[in-house]
Amino acid sequence: xxxxxxxxxxxxxxxxxxxxxxxxxxxxxxxxxxxxxxxxxxxxxxxxxxxxxxxxxxxxxxxxxxxxxxxxxxxxxxxxxxxxxxxxxxxxxxxxxxxxxxxxxxxxxxxxxxxxxxxxxxxxxxxxxxxxxxxxxxxxxxxxxxxxxxxxxxxxxxxxxxxxxxxxxxxxxxxxxxxxxxxxxx
Amino acid sequence: xxxxxxxxxxxxxxxxxxxxxxxxxxxxxxxxxxxxxxxxxxxxxxxxxxxxxxxxxxxxxxxxxxxxxxxxxxxxxxxxxxxxxxxxxxxxxxxxxxxxxxxxxxxxxxxxxxxxxxxxxxxxxxxxxxxxxxxxxxxxxxxxxxxxxxxxxxxxxxxxxxxxxxxxxxxxxxxxxxxxxxxxxxxxxxxxxxxxxxxxxxxxxxxxxxxxxxxxxxxxxxxxxxxxxxxxxxxxxxxxxxxxxxxxxxxxxxxxxxxxxxxxxxxxxxxxxxxxxxxxxxxxxxxxxxxxxxxxxxxxxxxxxxxxxxxxxxxxxxxxxxxxxxxxxxxxxxxxxxxxxxxxxxxxxxxxxxxxxxxxxxxxxxxxxxxxxxxxxxxxxxxxxxxxxxxxxxxxxxxxxxxxxxxxxxxxxxxxxxxxxxxxxxxxxxxxxxxxxxxxxxxxxxxxxxxxxxxxxxxxxxxxxxx
Numbered sequence: 001x002x003x004x005x006x007x008x009x010x011x012x013x014x015x016x017x018x019x020x021x022x023x024x025x026x027x028x029x030x031x032x033x034x035x036x037x038x039x040x041x042x043x044x045x046x047x048x049x050x051x052x053x054x055x056x057x058x059x060x061x062x063x064x065x066x067x068x069x070x071x072x073x074x075x076x077x078x079x080x081x082x083x084x085x086x087x088x089x090x091x092x093x094x095x096x097x098x099x100x101x102x103x104x105x106x107x108x109x110x111x112x113x114x115x116x117x118x119x120x121x122x123x124x125x126x127x128x129x130x131x132x133x134x135x136x137x138x139x140x141x142x143x144x145x146x147x148x149x150x151x152x153x154x155x156x157x158x159x160x161x162x163x164x165x166x167x168x169x170x171x172x173x174x175x176x177x178x179x180x181x182x183x184x185x186x
Numbered sequence: 187x188x189x190x191x192x193x194x195x196x197x198x199x200x201x202x203x204x205x206x207x208x209x210x211x212x213x214x215x216x217x218x219x220x221x222x223x224x225x226x227x228x229x230x231x232x233x234x235x236x237x238x239x240x241x242x243x244x245x246x247x248x249x250x251x252x253x254x255x256x257x258x259x260x261x262x263x264x265x266x267x268x269x270x271x272x273x274x275x276x277x278x279x280x281x282x283x284x285x286x287x288x289x290x291x292x293x294x295x296x297x298x299x300x301x302x303x304x305x306x307x308x309x310x311x312x313x314x315x316x317x318x319x320x321x322x323x324x325x326x327x328x329x330x331x332x333x334x335x336x337x338x339x340x341x342x343x344x345x346x347x348x349x350x351x352x353x354x355x356x357x358x359x360x361x362x363x364x365x366x367x368x369x370x371x372x373x374x375x376x377x378x379x380x381x382x383x384x385x386x387x388x389x390x391x392x393x394x395x396x397x398x399x400x401x402x403x404x405x406x407x408x409x410x411x412x413x414x415x416x417x418x419x420x421x422x423x424x425x426x427x428x429x430x431x432x433x434x435x436x437x438x439x440x441x442x443x444x445x446x447x448x449x450x451x452x453x454x455x456x457x458x459x460x461x462x463x464x465x466x467x468x469x470x471x472x473x474x475x476x477x478x479x480x481x482x483x484x485x486x487x488x489x490x491x492x493x494x495x496x497x498x499x500x501x502x503x504x505x506x507x508x509x510x511x512x513x514x515x516x517x518x519x520x521x522x523x524x525x526x527x528x529x530x531x532x533x534x535x536x537x538x539x540x541x542x543x544x545x546x547x548x549x550x551x552x553x554x555x556x557x558x559x560x561x562x563x564x565x566x567x568x569x570x571x572x573x574x575x576x577x578x579x580x581x582x583x584x585x586x587x588x589x590x591x592x593x594x595x596x597x598x599x600x601x602x603x604x605x606x607x608x609x610x611x612x613x614x615x616x617x618x619x620x621x622x623x624x625x626x627x628x629x630x631x632x633x634x635x636x637x638x639x640x641x642x643x644x645x646x647x648x649x650x651x652x653x
Contacts, residue, residue, distance in 0.1 A: 059416035083348035125417035132402035150215035
């Protein structure tokens with residue numbers, strides 16, 4: 001049994017390497033079926049059908065971005081209406097201003113909505129997936145570097161109530177995993 | 187359908203409708219990472235130094251001219267009365283238009299599940315950013331007092347004045363700024379997994395630090411991919427209406443005025459189609475030499491990709507041609523004497539050559555792409571794309587300049603002649619664009635590796651099924 005990281009530190013989990021995307025999809029279903037909850041599968045690209053196999057809830061990002069977009073919309077509305085109608089009405093060419101000029105506010109309303117939504121999507125994504133995070137127990141595992149090239153990995157984490165190191169390692173090996181490794185936190 | 191073999195008739199039907207592979211056969215995922223990363227990791231090739239010395243020189247010309255212009259005044263350009271908008275706004279619209287193809291490839295083709303976009307979207311998006319940077323120079327300089335250009339941003343100021351939010355120029359400032367920022371976010375989001383690849387392969391300390399910081403600690407677990415895919419989808423969904431709105435807003439700068447030849451409702455869709463046409467031409471102009479320099483890229487950006495881009499070029503070029511005809515028809519049909527005179531003047535006046543060149547380059551030449559021969563022979567594609575680049579610049583020039591040289595009153599008729607500063611600055615923006623693009627291919631992965639891996643044959647997670 002290989003180990004990664006400082007063996008004196010607490011255990012993070014047990015990982016194993018698999019051969020292909022199809023393999024990993026099967027393995028994810030098996031680990032789920034065996035009753036594990038805290039596990040993750042790692043791949044160089046998003047695998048079609050994996051979300052369903054791991055049975056995660058739908059990403060909440062859509063709702064968060066909606067709130068961000070709504071904020072942008074209201075900001076732009078206030079930003080345009082208050083100066084144009086109250087603080088600094090510009091009466092040019094005899095055209096209507098303030099409330100009656102609302103159609104002319106649409107381009108900026110739209111652009112600001114998109115701008116706020118996009119920033120919400122980006123910052124929300126980073127917050128949900130916990131980045132930036134420059135150190136992580138998995139980075140102690142030398143073979144794990146292959147995940148960004150062509151490696152497929154599954155890791156069962158020690159925080160799972162069902163977790164027992166020897167049992168988890170054996171289970172991963174029985175699914176066809178190679179280089180089964182115990183990963184420590186430091 | 188049950189697992190098993192197909193009968194011969196079904197098999198031949200399957201072969202008949204099968205699409206050409208997006209990645210050449212025999213190219214594994216490992217090869218994709220190795221090759222694309224090697225472009226970044228290998229020693230700087232000699233051609234790169236030659237190329238960047240040329241573009242860098244042009245960039246210095248741009249910096250010098252801009253300094254001269256700011257120090258002296260906008261009068262160093264050929265702009266005059268009545269032609270207050272000339273090459274500057276022409277170049278602005280030209281560069282912004284070039285940017286649009288990048289967003290189209292990365293966002294609209296993503297939403298429409300066109301998997302062939304994966305090989306070209308990274309380079310096209312980078313091109314978007316650099317084109318928008320080039321475009322932004324012109325309006326900034328055109329305001330005259332450059333140190334006052336922050337007045338475009340609605341912040342409370344000591345003068346107690348506020349912007350006119352009903353002005354198309356104000357809309358434009360918002361649209362372009364939003365477009366740039368959203369494009370940066372979209373591009374960077376797409377880069378994160380690839381930066382992780384470069385981080386994991388890094389050997390030198392500098393590279394480890396640089397890519398390590400930029401990759402933010404990406405691990406590629408399903409917990410991350412799930413939200414990542416959602417974020418990418420949302421950004422694509424936001425970018426799609428954005429890209430259509432930006433060039434529409436740019437066209438409002440003209441359409442919301444009263445000048446004959448500008449005051450038309452066809453402008454927004456016509457500008458957007460023209461932008462996509464010009465942008466795809468520029469994508470081809472850049473990717474074809476890149477394929478020639480890095481030969482194995484031909485296995486990722488295949489002839490089939492170029493063929494598809496040519497079809498887009500043909501389609502949008504034909505839309506542009508339709509718009510030209512429709513403009514002429516409406517000028518006649520409207521019965522408006524000023525509108526009629528403007529278009530008559532465009533086609534037969536002193537700028538007839540620009541109008542003829544525009545029709546030749548944008549409408550006539552791309553019609554060659556109906557023939558497979560022209561779509562699949564890279565040299566021809568390159569030539570046609572160059573025609574389209576030239577044609578799109580002239581289209582903007584014709585729109586901007588010819589309408590201003592003759593408007594309602596003979597007293598406000600005049601001609602426009604560019605000065606050396608006009609010419610040098612325009613050449614200089616190509617230097618800026620080229621320099622940024624060369625730096626990009628040197629330091630960042632020019633192919634979106636993780637997406638190409640996902641469409642590679644070996645990536646299919648449903649063996650036996652269709653990808």
